[in-house]
Amino acid sequence: MATVDEISPDVFRITVMTEPDQDFSTSFFVIRDEAPTLVETGFRLSFDETREAVARVVDPTTLRYLVVPHFEGDECGALNRFLEQAPNAVPVASPLGVAVNLGDFAVRDSLPVDASSELDLGTHRLRFLITPYVHTWEAMLPYDPTTGTVFCSDVFIGPEAGHAVTDDDQSEVMLEMYRTVGIFPSRAHLNSALDKIEAIHPQTLACHHGSVKAARIGTYFQALREHDVTGVTEWNPMLEPPGR
Numbered sequence: 001m002a003t004v005d006e007i008s009p010d011v012f013r014i015t016v017m018t019e020p021d022q023d024f025s026t027s028f029f030v031i032r033d034e035a036p037t038l039v040e041t042g043f044r045l046s047f048d049e050t051r052e053a054v055a056r057v058v059d060p061t062t063l064r065y066l067v068v069p070h071f072e073g074d075e076c077g078a079l080n081r082f083l084e085q086a087p088n089a090v091p092v093a094s095p096l097g098v099a100v101n102l103g104d105f106a107v108r109d110s111l112p113v114d115a116s117s118e119l120d121l122g123t124h125r126l127r128f129l130i131t132p133y134v135h136t137w138e139a140m141l142p143y144d145p146t147t148g149t150v151f152c153s154d155v156f157i158g159p160e161a162g163h164a165v166t167d168d169d170q171s172e173v174m175l176e177m178y179r180t181v182g183i184f185p186s187r188a189h190l191n192s193a194l195d196k197i198e199a200i201h202p203q204t205l206a207c208h209h210g211s212v213k214a215a216r217i218g219t220y221f222q223a224l225r226e227h228d229v230t231g232v233t234e235w236n237p238m239l240e241p242p243g244r
Contacts, residue, residue: 034122158210
């Protein structure tokens with residue numbers, strides 16, 4: 001069963017265990033406001049479970065924006081299922097994400113956003129960082145300046161699913177995960193993304209996998225700057241999952 005936890009005022013983390021025996025989780029986020037918003041949608045195959053979880057926070061039929069940080073099953077697999085439920089919902093992605101992915105995939109016209117864009121949700125606002133190749137070429141990261149929350153997708157991830165929010169230093173296990181799975185192709189692109197995230201002084205790192213980070217924020221930036229986790233790794237996801 002999906003879990004629901006409030007991580008910032010009216011910002012909720014919905015989490016599904018992707019690999020229960022490996023303590024690996026996938027999360028997405030609901031912003032409860034005048035324009036209810038999802039950041040990521042989770043997998044299509046887990047839609048029934050995640051829809052029920054969303055309904056504990058907002059009426060899924062009232063959703064206004066469905067934000068897709070990048071095109072991947074765990075980020076937007078259930079996009080069209082949510083669009084079918086919410087007649088006024090609009091998919092949101094980077095200009096490249098709309099042009100090369102959502103323009104064909106989504107059942108409804110999508111809204112392209114860039115660094116100059118802002119969505120007024122009521123109390124909350126969403127702005128956007130364009131972060132190509134972190135970890136896909138059309139990636140962007142939304143953030144809510146009203147709460148200092150960055151929805152950082154696959155940046156600052158961790159394995160632990162037991163705690164919605166952590167104050168512990170999980171930088172070492174974060175680095176080990178990146179060394180194993182190798183999702184960042186370029187040092188230059190990762191540095192550029194870190195510069196953009198750090199410049200907005202985040203208070204909360206709402207990552208897509210593992211616990212949300214609400215403390216020691218500088219430690220995570222330092223770890224990724226001092227240790228190169230980019231490039232090709234030996235793990236082949238087509239042969240076996242990580243950790244086996």
